[in-house]
């Protein structure tokens with residue numbers, strides 16, 4: 001260990017731009033065993049490991065780095081999976097530059113962070129290849145059941161934790177495939193779909209019942225599910241796209257980001273997608289403008305490039321330093337030919353029937369706001385025009401109106417529309433109904449959804465044990 005002084009930082013090779021622009025495959029090649037070991041050996045085994053402190057799952061990073069450096073990959077995997085239900089997903093798409101790697105002591109000392117994400121991906125991919133990832137063997141089946149609404153990372157992580165304890169788990173999801181945003185939001189070039197599908201397959205083989213095409217609110221009310229199960233978890237994510245309320249907003253060819261990304265992901269999965277096939281949700285040959293500066297915007301611009309758009313511009317009202325998206329993803333987008341129009345905000349969409357251009361205001365940054373980021377202010381007389389055949393709105397997501405949707409007007413929400421929970425237990429105001437993931441936090445990260453899923457599983461366990469105790473006393 002401690003080899004950071006002699007060995008420089010190295011990530012797995014990133015494919016050359018021409019080779020990644022014409023397909024949707026992941027852009028990083030794999031580490032070979034020797035490289036993973038060598039890079040892991042750069043870790044200085046800190047007494048206070050800031051990588052671990054800044055990991056939402058408190059992953060035991062220094063220990064699995066040491067095991068990797070020693071070639072003990074199976075043990076490294078066992079450790080990595082003991083705190084994380086989807087380490088192969090986090091290794092690929094966690095914004096490590098803002099979490100573990102951004103806080104690595106070696107990074108802070110100017111030597112370049114240990115490449116934690118790439119090593120995590122290496123050990124977990126090796127585990128899948130070697131057959132070390134196995135379905136759960138339940139030794140002690142219990143008769144209590146939990147109904148989980150939503151098969152995204154929060155619902156799946158909670159389901160796995162509870163199944164390990166022997167509970168009967170049914171997950172209901174309105175999509176036709178499990179995985180939530182991992183399957184229909186995040187594009188293949190960040191997370192290939194076989195990675196999600198093999199994980200959900202193993203959960204099904206563990207005895208978790210996943211019912212697809214089942215929308216709570218339409219196919220059953222929340223109350224009906226409460227009668228059917230001993231406890232309920234709501235893990236439905238946030239899907240209401242934020243709107244741009246500007247003149248011309250109803251012109252044709254202006255789309256919400258999720259419509260565009262879902263169509264593209266479905267094509268990648270081999271589905272027939274009429275709106276893509278007839279060209280409406282396909283950017284080929286078009287001048288595309290994406291509005292927004294987060295991870296969703298980055299996924300839209302890079303998907304547009306791969307669909308062979310004529311040009312792709314990203315309009316963002318702050319500058320590069322104040323962008324919410326991962327710096328790594330911005331760099332990838334720049335390399336792939338995306339043009340960033342910093343400090344600019346749309347004023348009007350122009351066109352006859354279809355959008356043809358945008359009138360855009362220049363922005364200057366004022367004093368920092370409550371979030372610490374400098375506030376965007378419009379510059380007087382700064383308008384300019386940008387040509388566009390297609391506009392994609394990636395301005396973030398809000399929760400849907402769950403009390404209305406679930407026909408459960410007593411279910412309490414916060415002023416943002418997220419579900420109100422007791423932060424100790426993650427239980428909503430309805431007894432035995434819990435909530436986790438984006439529907440509680442607002443749009444967040446996969447690693448936080450997994451963390452919530454694990455925490456809520458523990459609360460549900462306590463609730464079910466209490467419930468069992470009460471019923472046995474009555475009997």
Ligand SMILES: Cc1cc2nc3c(=O)[nH]c(=O)nc-3n(C[C@H](O)[C@H](O)[C@H](O)COP(=O)(O)OP(=O)(O)OC[C@H]3O[C@@H](n4cnc5c(N)ncnc54)[C@H](O)[C@@H]3O)c2cc1C
Pocket residue numbers: 093094095149150151152153154155172173174175178179180181182185186190214215216217235236237238261295296299405436437438439443444445446447449
């Ligand atoms: C385009 C995009 C890119 C992203 N990129 C990253 C990234 O690179 N890294 C990262 O860490 N995070 C990323 N995120 C965020 C991350 O995907 C989410 O934080 C995470 O998926 C939230 O998990 P969840 O389980 O709470 O919800 P979701 O993943 O949204 O899953 C919710 C599930 O609930 C189901 N559902 C909803 N309503 C109902 C209903 N009424 N009945 C039945 N089922 C229902 C949905 O079909 C869905 O399957 C990205 C998000 C987006 C949109």
Ligand code: SF4
Pocket residue numbers: 042043044045046049050051052061062065103104105106114116
């Ligand atoms: S902070 Fe960096 S050097 Fe320290 S234990 Fe974590 S990975 Fe190793």
